[in-house]
Amino acid sequence: MRRSSYPDHEVTTINWQAFKLILPYLFEFKQRIFFAMLCLVLTKIASVYLPFILKDIVDTLDAQNSTNEQLSDLVIVPFGLVAAYGLVRLSIVIFAEVRDTLFGRVTERAIRRISLNVFRHLHHLDLDFHLNRQTGGLSRDIDRGTSGISFLMRFMVFNIIPTLLEIIMVVSILFVNYGFKFAVITLLSIGAYIAYSVYATERRTRYVRAANQADSSSNTRAIDSLLNYETVKYFTNEEYEAKAYDKQLESWEQAKIKNRLSLFALNGGQAFIIAIAMTLMLALAAYEVSYGVMTLGDFVLINAFMMQLFMPLNFLGFVYREIKGSLANIENMFSLLARKAKVADCPDAKALKVDKAVIEVSDITFNYQEKRQIIKGLSFTVNSGEKVAIVGQSGSGKSTLVKLLFRFYDVKSGTVSVDGQDITKVSQHSLRKNIGIVPQDTVLFNDTLFANIQYGRPDATEQEIYKAIEMAHLTEFIESLPDGVNTIVGERGLKLSGGEKQRVAIARTILKDPAILIFDEATSSLDSQSEQAILTAINDVSKNRTSVVIAHRLSTVIDADNILVMKQGEIIEQGSHQQLLAQQGTYANMWQLQQTSLDD
Template structure:
């Protein structure tokens, strides 16, 4: 599976406009609201294009009756109509936005949830390769981009085109084709110029986004590794690297802004020339008496009314292109299928006895570096099997394969005869409890981190799990007790305390199968003995796979497997393996000599 990268697309890549069609499902949930919003949009535009007509009659009445006795109620009535039309235009637009707000906000909610669920479905390899900071920025920009596309495609481009057609029709009927031709030429030149220049500057938008992702990823990564930075006095080094990324981002943003200035200046020039040409035509006709002063005022109002949204159309087109870039990355992320998926006919795992069978496994993270080679063994129901060996021998890979973070290349893993690839991942993982080597906690209270093992557990059940994991004395020593905040990734707790939280979670989950992946590696000898008692109690009558470094912790295992180079080279009980004088005996002697027994 190809890793997620910040540079999936070259800077000059053109986004697919079909992305807009992909937004249709988010509109169908509220068909009635969308229809009402479009109706209000049409009413707003009708009111808008009627306003200059009312203004024309006001000016003509005052001009034609200048110096005569005026019937004040006529211009007053016209002024009221003019004011009501302007108010109606604004009112209908605001009502349209209010009606459509639920549609746009719900779309953002739906997409955000879909992305969140999709990321949790992705395989472990994706999350090991990802850059969290850049990924978070892509999600944020993508969801905001969807809202923008929904709002402005429907309520800016479409109404602006409608207004251009209405104005062109009115000018053609009331005046002559010259005005329509001049306006259409100006619109065409404006649109073509805007599209061409916007296409040219899209590469600068992409570059700015990529540099933004890069700098944000660097900042998040550095702050997550705060302690490591301090250990090596590398604050200045980290600041220099971050500033280097910011410098690239600054340059990309500068190019983006300069290209935007070019676009804005060109658009302003086109509009200025069009206004001069059309107003010159109108002045000439007023002077010759072909049109009235009111007609001149109406033409001027229409031009201002037309070119303001047209100018906005240029802005919207630019923003839509940028939104497409952002949404494209989000949709691409959603389009990448997880490497590990349930089979179409997957069924629920049924754990009866709990026997686990590893059948002639072959596995490699990379094809040129095999990890497991013909690994074959069985963990009988209710038994504890420990796997030991040097670092890199493939011990933890067994646990990852059993939990189905990866699928085997050859062979099979069966639980009570069921191939784990034929059952749902949800039911498989619900049946397995894991105490990992490195426990990462949520930035929340201690109680909620404990209850994460079973969120619907009662308070008494959570407290009982804490007692069994020998955490209660520590918790009572804290000023805030169970309400103590553990900090990001649990950094306010020691390694041993975090490990006990992990054990308490598994106790609370109460699964039939256990994986203990060096579960006591962060504990001192005194704590280790206390935890071993709890682990022994919780693993009793459960099928347990123990990945161990300290051999002293697995002396009570029913069977000990010794791995070397991705193969099982020895198998037996603690005493049996010592008696053979092989790999296990050598490892035991090394640890015994080092005092780790």
């Protein structure tokens, strides 16, 4: 089980390059973006105009009150202004809702397209990447990336840009209508607020990052443990796993505590700046009103403007930190798209054309690590319709040959060809489409038996699926189940026995109907009765097909046309079962040992 945590990107600066990655996905709806921006501007114009109506209402009421007009006049005169105030406030909500609706579709489509591209790309990456990945951490990277796009679009379009637009409009109005003092105080207070928010947010970023890393680590640990449920049970390590998980959660808890304290400092400082700014502005306005320079309505207007400006700025620290994090998460997700597969189709790759399904392996070498060579100058041929078995001790390179034939890895030297076509010159899709495999450990989807068999060829008819079930000798087993083919097999097929899973794998491969069949130790973990049932199914499906059998039990390959005996990446013997026994070599010794073991 892999235990290292999946690292978070350290966010030190805002990386605006992430915007360039998103823009192509956004511009699919140019008209929607235009109208959303128009609604945004109209919303801010209405928002800035609202305090002026409030000022006029207050001034009108104050004037009427001071002149002792009749109650009827008092109600009638400002009624239009009050109605206008309600209409403008309604228009702000309507424009905002239209803007959200228009731009929401843009964001959702962008997230959908990006998520699909990442998903497809992950399936195109090589086996080495997937063997070294950590599912929990990787899934969190994708989740954070898509959430980052959603957050970035929502707050940049609906918070940052409108707030900047409103600041410009309000400062301009204050300067023109009330002089530079009000404009300067507003600008200085906003500047101090932004500077402190950025500073405090930078200080607390390390706590946020630590919490994220602890979150990824604990999530990876939990998923890793649950994926290896059987192993945990075999070794009765439930408490060990719980303690290890709790240790990760403890780190997360401590990081969250520090994160909360730093948030307190951020919010406290912001509140102090707002209080000072509001006090200065209102004191200056009150002074102007007392000397008759400004009206009571002006006092209310300035108070309303300051409230409108600082309300969205209240979230500045949060927005700044989240935008930084979102941009980093977006870039992190796009880095998955930028990752190149180690095994890729050549530019002029053609589809594999299979006629006789002859496999030729010519002087190939391969190694996973530089200092350890796995395959050493290997050559052999599997003729059309032949059944060739590959046997040998563990670590001799048998299963590696399967990976090379599927082109999960490329050989270091030499060639592997099918019907004279070098597999590095044809598309991987066409190559794998013509090869079927029954692996040693069959992993099924948590779905019905029917769906798992249909996975071999999703467009197969129901009649074809039932024929595959019959050829795999699954009919009797399925009929014994209460839900038949609709039985849910459980996560990774845990509700089925090893033999049952192998027969499902055979049915799936039969349905695929490939020209070449590979059986990778398909009976190694089965009892004798299950093994015979599987061997019968294998022999039925292998008729008139080129097949390669990787075997541990020699009794399963005695009918093979040719048996290759491997040792340390080389073929040391080959021939039929009887020929190899007559040689009295490695194969004969292996046979003798296994027969002795069976007798015991």
